[in-house]
Amino acid sequence: MQKANLANLQCPIAQSLERVGEWWNILILREAFYGSSRFDEFQKELGIAPNMLTKRLNDLVLKGILDRIQYCEKPPRYEYKLTKVGEDFRPVLLAFLNWGNKHFAADGIAVKLIDRETGKTSRPILIDSVTGKPISAKSHAIVSGPAANEELRKKLKRD
Amino acid sequence: MQKANLANLQCPIAQSLERVGEWWNILILREAFYGSSRFDEFQKELGIAPNMLTKRLNDLVLKGILDRIQYCEKPPRYEYKLTKVGEDFRPVLLAFLNWGNKHFAADGIAVKLIDRETGKTSRPILIDSVTGKPISAKSHAIVSGPAANEELRKKLKRD
DNA sequence: CCGTATCCTCCACGATACTG
DNA sequence: CAGTATCGTGGAGGATACGG
Numbered sequence: 510m511q512k513a514n515l516a517n518l519q520c521p522i523a524q525s526l527e528r529v530g531e532w533w534n535i536l537i538l539r540e541a542f543y544g545s546s547r548f549d550e551f552q553k554e555l556g557i558a559p560n561m562l563t564k565r566l567n568d569l570v571l572k573g574i575l576d577r578i579q580y581c582e583k584p585p586r587y588e589y590k591l592t593k594v595g596e597d598f599r600p601v602l603l604a605f606l607n608w609g610n611k612h613f614a615a616d617g618i619a620v621k622l623i624d625r626e627t628g629k630t631s632r633p634i635l636i637d638s639v640t641g642k643p644i645s646a647k648s649h650a651i652v653s654g655p656a657a658n659e660e661l662r663k664k665l666k667r668d
Numbered sequence: 669m670q671k672a673n674l675a676n677l678q679c680p681i682a683q684s685l686e687r688v689g690e691w692w693n694i695l696i697l698r699e700a701f702y703g704s705s706r707f708d709e710f711q712k713e714l715g716i717a718p719n720m721l722t723k724r725l726n727d728l729v730l731k732g733i734l735d736r737i738q739y740c741e742k743p744p745r746y747e748y749k750l751t752k753v754g755e756d757f758r759p760v761l762l763a764f765l766n767w768g769n770k771h772f773a774a775d776g777i778a779v780k781l782i783d784r785e786t787g788k789t790s791r792p793i794l795i796d797s798v799t800g801k802p803i804s805a806k807s808h809a810i811v812s813g814p815a816a817n818e819e820l821r822k823k824l825k826r827d
Numbered sequence: 828c829c830g831t832a833t834c835c836t837c838c839a840c841g842a843t844a845c846t847g
Numbered sequence: 848c849a850g851t852a853t854c855g856t857g858g859a860g861g862a863t864a865c866g867g
Binding site: 523526527532535536539570571577597598601603606607608609610658665 | 761768
Protein backbone atom coordinates (compact mmCIF):
# COMPACT_ATOMS: atom_id res chain seq x y z
CA MET A 510 0.00 0.00 0.00
CA GLN A 511 1.03 3.57 -0.38
CA LYS A 512 3.04 4.30 2.73
CA ALA A 513 3.13 8.05 2.35
CA ASN A 514 -0.56 8.09 2.97
CA LEU A 515 -0.55 5.95 6.06
CA ALA A 516 2.34 7.79 7.62
CA ASN A 517 0.40 10.99 7.88
CA LEU A 518 -2.53 9.53 9.74
CA GLN A 519 -2.42 10.41 13.40
CA CYS A 520 -3.72 7.09 14.58
CA PRO A 521 -1.83 4.33 16.34
CA ILE A 522 -3.49 1.69 14.22
CA ALA A 523 -2.41 3.38 11.03
CA GLN A 524 1.03 3.85 12.52
CA SER A 525 1.19 0.18 13.30
CA LEU A 526 0.23 -0.78 9.79
CA GLU A 527 2.88 1.58 8.53
CA ARG A 528 5.46 -0.23 10.62
CA VAL A 529 4.40 -3.73 9.85
CA GLY A 530 4.61 -3.03 6.16
CA GLU A 531 3.65 -5.78 3.80
CA TRP A 532 1.93 -9.04 4.57
CA TRP A 533 5.07 -11.06 4.23
CA ASN A 534 6.40 -9.14 7.20
CA ILE A 535 3.70 -10.52 9.42
CA LEU A 536 4.39 -14.05 8.34
CA ILE A 537 8.09 -13.49 8.85
CA LEU A 538 7.38 -12.25 12.35
CA ARG A 539 5.28 -15.33 12.91
CA GLU A 540 8.27 -17.43 11.97
CA ALA A 541 10.46 -15.40 14.26
CA PHE A 542 8.10 -16.21 17.11
CA TYR A 543 8.29 -19.85 16.17
CA GLY A 544 12.01 -19.64 16.64
CA SER A 545 13.40 -19.01 13.19
CA SER A 546 16.24 -16.58 13.02
CA ARG A 547 18.24 -17.45 9.95
CA PHE A 548 17.72 -16.71 6.31
CA ASP A 549 17.23 -20.25 5.17
CA GLU A 550 14.91 -21.06 8.05
CA PHE A 551 12.59 -18.30 7.03
CA GLN A 552 12.85 -19.23 3.43
CA LYS A 553 12.19 -22.88 3.96
CA GLU A 554 9.22 -22.36 6.22
CA LEU A 555 7.60 -19.63 4.18
CA GLY A 556 8.46 -20.65 0.66
CA ILE A 557 9.25 -17.04 -0.08
CA ALA A 558 11.49 -16.06 -2.96
CA PRO A 559 14.98 -15.27 -1.66
CA ASN A 560 15.10 -11.76 -3.06
CA MET A 561 11.79 -10.93 -1.43
CA LEU A 562 13.04 -12.32 1.83
CA THR A 563 16.11 -10.11 1.68
CA LYS A 564 13.96 -7.11 1.04
CA ARG A 565 11.43 -7.81 3.76
CA LEU A 566 14.11 -8.70 6.28
CA ASN A 567 15.95 -5.46 5.66
CA ASP A 568 12.69 -3.62 5.88
CA LEU A 569 11.93 -5.08 9.29
CA VAL A 570 15.42 -4.32 10.51
CA LEU A 571 15.23 -0.71 9.40
CA LYS A 572 11.91 -0.38 11.15
CA GLY A 573 13.46 -1.57 14.37
CA ILE A 574 11.36 -4.71 14.60
CA LEU A 575 14.16 -7.17 13.94
CA ASP A 576 17.80 -6.99 14.85
CA ARG A 577 20.48 -8.08 12.45
CA ILE A 578 23.19 -9.76 14.43
CA GLN A 579 26.41 -11.03 12.98
CA TYR A 580 27.20 -14.46 14.29
CA CYS A 581 30.01 -15.34 11.94
CA GLU A 582 32.88 -13.19 10.87
CA LYS A 583 34.16 -14.92 7.80
CA PRO A 584 32.11 -15.26 5.81
CA PRO A 585 29.81 -12.67 7.34
CA ARG A 586 26.63 -14.33 8.52
CA TYR A 587 23.70 -12.77 10.25
CA GLU A 588 20.71 -13.84 12.22
CA TYR A 589 17.54 -11.94 12.66
CA LYS A 590 16.16 -11.64 16.16
CA LEU A 591 13.11 -9.88 17.48
CA THR A 592 13.76 -6.55 19.12
CA LYS A 593 11.63 -5.41 22.05
CA VAL A 594 9.30 -3.75 19.58
CA GLY A 595 9.13 -6.99 17.67
CA GLU A 596 8.44 -8.97 20.81
CA ASP A 597 5.55 -6.69 21.56
CA PHE A 598 3.98 -7.64 18.29
CA ARG A 599 3.03 -11.01 19.74
CA PRO A 600 -0.47 -9.97 20.85
CA VAL A 601 -1.27 -8.91 17.32
CA LEU A 602 -0.22 -12.30 16.06
CA LEU A 603 -2.26 -13.99 18.75
CA ALA A 604 -5.28 -11.92 17.82
CA PHE A 605 -4.89 -12.98 14.22
CA LEU A 606 -4.43 -16.55 15.32
CA ASN A 607 -7.59 -16.52 17.35
CA TRP A 608 -9.60 -14.84 14.66
CA GLY A 609 -8.42 -17.31 12.06
CA ASN A 610 -9.02 -20.24 14.33
CA LYS A 611 -12.50 -19.17 15.18
CA HIS A 612 -13.76 -18.46 11.72
CA PHE A 613 -11.58 -19.98 9.07
CA ALA A 614 -10.40 -23.24 10.51
CA ALA A 615 -13.56 -25.00 11.52
CA ASP A 616 -12.10 -28.42 11.00
CA GLY A 617 -9.04 -27.97 13.09
CA ILE A 618 -7.43 -26.18 15.94
CA ALA A 619 -4.09 -24.51 15.84
CA VAL A 620 -1.17 -25.07 18.07
CA LYS A 621 -0.32 -22.09 20.15
CA LEU A 622 2.41 -19.59 19.56
CA ILE A 623 5.35 -20.61 21.59
CA ASP A 624 6.61 -18.43 24.36
CA ARG A 625 10.24 -17.53 24.00
CA GLU A 626 11.45 -18.93 27.31
CA THR A 627 9.53 -22.17 27.10
CA GLY A 628 11.99 -23.40 24.54
CA LYS A 629 11.22 -25.53 21.54
CA THR A 630 8.89 -24.56 18.82
CA SER A 631 6.16 -26.27 16.90
CA ARG A 632 4.80 -25.41 13.51
CA PRO A 633 1.57 -23.47 13.19
CA ILE A 634 -0.21 -26.26 11.44
CA LEU A 635 -3.73 -27.22 12.16
CA ILE A 636 -4.67 -30.24 14.17
CA ASP A 637 -7.44 -32.27 12.67
CA SER A 638 -10.21 -32.28 15.23
CA VAL A 639 -11.25 -35.81 14.39
CA THR A 640 -8.06 -37.74 13.96
CA GLY A 641 -6.03 -35.51 16.25
CA LYS A 642 -3.27 -35.57 13.71
CA PRO A 643 -1.65 -32.56 12.14
CA ILE A 644 -3.02 -31.56 8.79
CA SER A 645 -0.11 -31.27 6.45
CA ALA A 646 0.44 -27.96 4.75
CA LYS A 647 -1.15 -27.48 1.37
CA SER A 648 -3.23 -30.60 1.91
CA HIS A 649 -6.33 -28.79 0.87
CA ALA A 650 -7.35 -25.37 -0.27
CA ILE A 651 -9.00 -22.69 1.73
CA VAL A 652 -12.75 -22.87 1.95
CA SER A 653 -14.04 -20.00 -0.07
CA GLY A 654 -16.12 -17.26 1.43
CA PRO A 655 -19.55 -17.67 2.97
CA ALA A 656 -22.66 -17.76 0.87
CA ALA A 657 -23.67 -14.40 2.23
CA ASN A 658 -24.46 -11.56 -0.12
CA GLU A 659 -25.14 -13.85 -2.98
CA GLU A 660 -26.62 -10.89 -4.77
CA LEU A 661 -23.45 -8.85 -4.71
CA ARG A 662 -21.45 -11.87 -5.64
CA LYS A 663 -23.51 -12.44 -8.74
CA LYS A 664 -23.35 -8.80 -9.68
CA LEU A 665 -19.57 -8.82 -9.51
CA LYS A 666 -19.49 -12.04 -11.49
CA ARG A 667 -20.00 -10.06 -14.62
CA ASP A 668 -16.41 -8.95 -15.03
CA MET B 669 0.32 -9.68 -1.69
CA GLN B 670 -0.25 -12.71 -3.81
CA LYS B 671 -3.36 -14.30 -2.37
CA ALA B 672 -2.96 -17.63 -4.06
CA ASN B 673 0.09 -18.17 -2.00
CA LEU B 674 -1.44 -17.28 1.32
CA ALA B 675 -4.55 -19.29 0.71
CA ASN B 676 -2.65 -22.54 0.60
CA LEU B 677 -0.94 -22.12 3.90
CA GLN B 678 -2.54 -24.22 6.58
CA CYS B 679 -2.15 -21.66 9.30
CA PRO B 680 -4.84 -19.58 10.95
CA ILE B 681 -2.67 -16.51 10.84
CA ALA B 682 -2.13 -16.82 7.13
CA GLN B 683 -5.82 -17.51 6.73
CA SER B 684 -6.62 -14.36 8.62
CA LEU B 685 -4.34 -12.29 6.47
CA GLU B 686 -5.97 -13.81 3.45
CA ARG B 687 -9.35 -12.66 4.73
CA VAL B 688 -8.35 -9.22 5.80
CA GLY B 689 -6.91 -8.55 2.39
CA GLU B 690 -5.31 -5.21 1.81
CA TRP B 691 -4.35 -2.59 4.36
CA TRP B 692 -7.21 -0.33 3.48
CA ASN B 693 -9.50 -3.06 4.70
CA ILE B 694 -8.13 -2.81 8.18
CA LEU B 695 -8.59 0.92 8.26
CA ILE B 696 -12.10 0.52 6.91
CA LEU B 697 -12.84 -1.94 9.67
CA ARG B 698 -11.43 0.53 12.13
CA GLU B 699 -13.92 3.09 10.82
CA ALA B 700 -16.69 0.56 11.07
CA PHE B 701 -15.85 0.09 14.74
CA TYR B 702 -15.92 3.83 15.18
CA GLY B 703 -19.45 3.79 13.92
CA SER B 704 -19.17 4.55 10.24
CA SER B 705 -21.48 2.60 8.02
CA ARG B 706 -22.06 4.68 4.92
CA PHE B 707 -19.99 5.26 1.86
CA ASP B 708 -19.35 8.92 2.40
CA GLU B 709 -18.54 8.42 6.06
CA PHE B 710 -15.78 6.02 5.19
CA GLN B 711 -14.57 8.21 2.42
CA LYS B 712 -14.51 11.35 4.46
CA GLU B 713 -12.73 9.82 7.41
CA LEU B 714 -10.19 7.87 5.43
CA GLY B 715 -9.57 10.17 2.50
CA ILE B 716 -9.69 7.15 0.24
CA ALA B 717 -10.41 7.45 -3.46
CA PRO B 718 -14.02 6.50 -4.16
CA ASN B 719 -13.22 3.76 -6.63
CA MET B 720 -10.88 2.15 -4.14
CA LEU B 721 -13.49 2.39 -1.47
CA THR B 722 -16.02 0.65 -3.69
CA LYS B 723 -13.58 -2.11 -4.38
CA ARG B 724 -12.48 -2.63 -0.80
CA LEU B 725 -16.03 -2.49 0.50
CA ASN B 726 -17.15 -5.12 -1.98
CA ASP B 727 -14.16 -7.19 -1.05
CA LEU B 728 -15.02 -7.12 2.62
CA VAL B 729 -18.63 -7.98 1.89
CA LEU B 730 -17.69 -10.95 -0.25
CA LYS B 731 -15.41 -12.15 2.49
CA GLY B 732 -18.27 -12.08 4.94
CA ILE B 733 -16.75 -9.43 7.14
CA LEU B 734 -19.19 -6.67 6.30
CA ASP B 735 -22.86 -6.86 5.46
CA ARG B 736 -24.36 -4.77 2.71
CA ILE B 737 -27.78 -3.70 3.85
CA GLN B 738 -30.20 -1.74 1.77
CA TYR B 739 -31.75 1.04 3.79
CA CYS B 740 -33.41 2.94 1.00
CA GLU B 741 -35.45 1.55 -1.84
CA LYS B 742 -35.46 4.37 -4.32
CA PRO B 743 -32.78 5.26 -5.03
CA PRO B 744 -31.11 2.09 -3.74
CA ARG B 745 -28.83 2.94 -0.86
CA TYR B 746 -26.75 0.62 1.22
CA GLU B 747 -24.95 0.70 4.49
CA TYR B 748 -22.10 -1.50 5.51
CA LYS B 749 -22.31 -3.14 8.90
CA LEU B 750 -19.99 -5.51 10.65
CA THR B 751 -20.98 -9.15 10.55
CA LYS B 752 -20.20 -11.43 13.46
CA VAL B 753 -16.93 -12.28 11.81
CA GLY B 754 -16.23 -8.60 11.46
CA GLU B 755 -17.10 -7.94 15.07
CA ASP B 756 -14.64 -10.58 16.10
CA PHE B 757 -11.90 -8.65 14.40
CA ARG B 758 -11.95 -6.14 17.21
CA PRO B 759 -9.17 -7.79 19.25
CA VAL B 760 -6.87 -7.56 16.28
CA LEU B 761 -7.56 -3.87 16.01
CA LEU B 762 -7.01 -3.43 19.71
CA ALA B 763 -3.73 -5.28 19.49
CA PHE B 764 -2.62 -2.97 16.71
CA LEU B 765 -3.82 -0.01 18.70
CA ASN B 766 -1.81 -1.02 21.74
CA TRP B 767 1.28 -1.78 19.76
CA GLY B 768 1.13 1.53 17.97
CA ASN B 769 0.45 3.39 21.18
CA LYS B 770 3.32 1.81 22.98
CA HIS B 771 5.98 2.27 20.38
CA PHE B 772 5.01 4.82 17.80
CA ALA B 773 3.04 7.44 19.65
CA ALA B 774 5.32 8.43 22.47
CA ASP B 775 3.91 11.93 22.65
CA GLY B 776 0.30 10.99 22.92
CA ILE B 777 -2.21 8.42 23.95
CA ALA B 778 -5.05 7.18 21.85
CA VAL B 779 -8.68 7.10 22.68
CA LYS B 780 -10.08 3.65 22.97
CA LEU B 781 -12.08 1.77 20.43
CA ILE B 782 -15.70 2.22 21.23
CA ASP B 783 -17.83 -0.71 22.15
CA ARG B 784 -20.87 -1.08 19.98
CA GLU B 785 -23.48 -0.94 22.70
CA THR B 786 -21.95 1.96 24.59
CA GLY B 787 -23.15 4.25 21.88
CA LYS B 788 -21.36 7.26 20.56
CA THR B 789 -18.01 7.18 18.89
CA SER B 790 -14.89 9.26 19.06
CA ARG B 791 -12.17 9.59 16.51
CA PRO B 792 -8.94 7.66 16.89
CA ILE B 793 -6.88 10.76 17.23
CA LEU B 794 -4.07 11.08 19.67
CA ILE B 795 -4.35 13.05 22.85
CA ASP B 796 -1.36 15.23 23.57
CA SER B 797 0.04 14.03 26.85
CA VAL B 798 1.05 17.53 27.91
CA THR B 799 -1.81 19.75 26.91
CA GLY B 800 -4.42 17.04 27.12
CA LYS B 801 -5.85 18.28 23.85
CA PRO B 802 -6.38 16.21 20.75
CA ILE B 803 -3.62 16.39 18.21
CA SER B 804 -5.23 17.22 14.91
CA ALA B 805 -4.69 14.80 12.09
CA LYS B 806 -1.77 15.50 9.80
CA SER B 807 -0.41 18.00 12.28
CA HIS B 808 2.99 16.46 12.10
CA ALA B 809 4.72 13.64 10.35
CA ILE B 810 5.57 10.26 11.73
CA VAL B 811 8.84 10.04 13.52
CA SER B 812 11.09 8.03 11.31
CA GLY B 813 12.56 4.72 12.37
CA PRO B 814 14.98 4.21 15.23
CA ALA B 815 18.65 4.80 14.84
CA ALA B 816 19.28 1.10 15.21
CA ASN B 817 21.25 -0.77 12.59
CA GLU B 818 22.87 2.32 11.30
CA GLU B 819 25.19 0.10 9.37
CA LEU B 820 22.48 -1.57 7.36
CA ARG B 821 20.80 1.75 6.82
CA LYS B 822 23.94 3.20 5.31
CA LYS B 823 24.46 0.20 3.17
CA LEU B 824 20.98 0.45 1.72
CA LYS B 825 21.46 4.17 1.19
CA ARG B 826 23.34 3.40 -1.96
CA ASP B 827 20.33 2.85 -4.15
C1' DC C 828 25.14 -22.24 2.32
C1' DC C 829 23.47 -17.51 2.54
C1' DG C 830 22.21 -14.59 0.24
C1' DT C 831 22.35 -10.62 -4.08
C1' DA C 832 21.28 -8.97 -8.92
C1' DT C 833 18.22 -8.80 -12.87
C1' DC C 834 14.21 -8.91 -15.13
C1' DC C 835 9.33 -9.31 -15.43
C1' DT C 836 4.23 -9.25 -14.26
C1' DC C 837 0.26 -7.87 -12.04
C1' DC C 838 -2.65 -5.29 -9.17
C1' DA C 839 -3.42 -2.04 -5.27
C1' DC C 840 -3.90 2.51 -5.17
C1' DG C 841 -4.51 7.22 -6.97
C1' DA C 842 -6.62 11.11 -9.92
C1' DT C 843 -10.25 12.54 -12.24
C1' DA C 844 -14.48 12.75 -14.62
C1' DC C 845 -19.01 11.35 -14.84
C1' DT C 846 -24.06 9.56 -13.49
C1' DG C 847 -28.89 8.63 -11.39
C1' DC D 848 -25.23 11.85 -2.26
C1' DA D 849 -23.44 7.26 -3.45
C1' DG D 850 -21.21 5.51 -6.14
C1' DT D 851 -19.12 3.80 -11.42
C1' DA D 852 -15.84 4.23 -15.43
C1' DT D 853 -11.26 5.08 -17.24
C1' DC D 854 -6.61 5.62 -17.20
C1' DG D 855 -2.05 5.66 -15.19
C1' DT D 856 1.77 4.37 -11.88
C1' DG D 857 4.76 2.27 -8.48
C1' DG D 858 6.24 -1.36 -6.23
C1' DA D 859 5.17 -5.96 -4.17
C1' DG D 860 5.94 -10.23 -5.42
C1' DG D 861 7.88 -14.04 -8.52
C1' DA D 862 11.48 -16.74 -11.42
C1' DT D 863 15.83 -17.45 -12.13
C1' DA D 864 20.66 -17.03 -12.37
C1' DC D 865 24.61 -15.82 -10.24
C1' DG D 866 28.30 -14.96 -6.28
C1' DG D 867 31.29 -15.37 -2.04
